[in-house]
Amino acid sequence: MLGFLLGEALRDLRRAGRVALTAVVLITLSLVALGGFWLLSANLGRAVSEWKDRVRVILYLRREPTSLEQVVLLERVKAIPNVAGARYISKAEALTSLKRMLGKDATVADNLPSNPLPASIEVTPTSGAATPDGARVLITRLGTLPEVEEVEGSVEWVERLSDWQRLLVLIGLGLGATLALAAILTVTTATTLVLHARRDETEIMRLVGAPEAAIRLPLLLQGLIQGLLGATLALLALVVFYRLAAPKLEPLMSITVGLPTLEFLPTSAVLRLLAAGAALGAFGGWLARGRSAT
C-alpha cells in the first residue's frame, strides 16, 4: 500500500508541474536563508564561546608579596564568588613575558634600571560572570582588596559579539519564516491544483470504498516530497557556499574575531533543516487535504 501511495504522490507531483517546482524552489530559498544565517551565527557563537573562555581580570598588586602572603592572597581571591581560578604572576615572570612579546626588541627591557612591572594575579571568572554586568560586579569586588593597586578587565566587546550573533539568528529566523510562509502557501496551491486534477479519481476512490488514508495520504506525501527535495537542494547550496566562501572569509574572521577556521553546520543542524523542509511541505499538503472532502 505504501508503494501505491508513494506512486500516487509522485504522479500528483508531475501533475502539479511548475507550481510544484515553484514550491520546491521557495522551500529551498527559505532553508538557504535560515541555514545561511545559522551557519554564520554558529561560527560567531564559537568565537563568542572561545572569547568567553579567555576572559581574564588582572589584579595589579601594590607590592610584591612574600611566598606566604601569595598563598594567603590567592586563597582569598579564590574564595570570592564567580572566581573560577587565580594565578600569581611575579614581577620577574611579567618581565619575561614582556620580553617574549617584544621579541627582537627585548633588549629595550634589559636596559631598564629596574623592573617596572608590578606583580599581579590573573583571575579567571566563572562562565556566569563572563558578562558585562557579572564582570563589573566581580571587578568592583576584587578592587576592594587592600593589596590591589588597580584592576583591569572588560567583557563588553565579547558581549557585543554575542549581540551580533543573536541578531544574525533573528534575521535568519525572520527571513526564513517569511519565505517558509510563501513556501507553505505554494505547496497548498500545488496540492489544490492536484486535487482539482484528480477529482474524478477521488470520486471513484470514495465510491469503491477506498480508505480515507488512501485518498489523503498521497497529498501529504506530495508535500513531504517537495519539502525534502527543497531541503536537500538548500543543503547542497549551503555546502557549495561554504566551500567557496570559507577560504575567503577565514583570514577576515581570524583578524576580527580570532576564529582561524569556519566550520559547516553540525549533523544535528543538517538533520533539523531536513526535518524543517519535510514539515513545511507536509504542512502545505495538510492544509490542502481538507479540500479533498469536497
Place this chain on the structure above:
Amino acid sequence: MIELHRVSKIYEVGPVKVPALSDVTFTIDKGEFVVINGPSGAGKTTLMRLLYREEEPTDGEVMVLGQPLAELTPREVSAFRRTIGVVFQDAKLLPGRTVYENIAFVLRVTGVPRREITARAFEALRAVGLSARAQAYPAQLSQGEAQRAALARAIVRKQALLIADEPTGNLDDGMAAEVVSVIKDIWAGGTTVILATHQSRLAAAMRRRTLVLEGGRLVKDEG
C-alpha cells in the same frame, strides 16, 4: 437484502424545498434482479444514491446488506462500499489509465495484495468479455466497451450487490443489449442486481421485477 421503509428525500435549494422521493417502501431479496423504471426526474438516481450512501434520506430508513446506512460512520461507509459495485450512465473511467489499470486501481486502493491484482482484474475483464482490450485507454473504447469496463470494475471485488444507474442511457440498441447481457451474466453468477433505466422498452424486455417511480413516488411494483 435491501429494505426501504417510508423513505423520503427532500433537497433544499436555498429557501426552496424540492421533494425527490416521497414515502417509498420496498424490499429486495438476495439474488433478485430488480429494474427501477421511470421518466427523467422520477427519483431513480436519488434512490440509487441512497442505496450506496451517497445521500441520506430526509425521512425513513434504508437497510442494505443488513446494515442501517444512516448509522454508519465514515469508516464504515468505506467498508460498506467495498461490498457493493456501482456503475453509472457515464462509465467514469480514469482517462489516464488503461482498462486494466482502471480495474487494478480499485483493487490497489482497497488494499488487495499486489500478487492477486492481475489475476483478479483479468478474471473480471473475462467476465465482461473485455480481456483483449485490457491495454486500451478509455478514449480508444466504444461506449459499450467503456460501460463493460465499468462493470468489470464494479464486480472485481466479487461484490454481493451491483447498483447500475442508467448503464445503457448513452448507448445505442446494439451496445445496450451487449451491456444488459453482461449484467444478466453477472446476476446469473449470484450477484443481486438493481438497474435503473428511463427506457420503458428496455425495462419491459428484461422480464424482471420492475419498480416504477413517478414524481418521486413508487407507483408500481410488478413482476
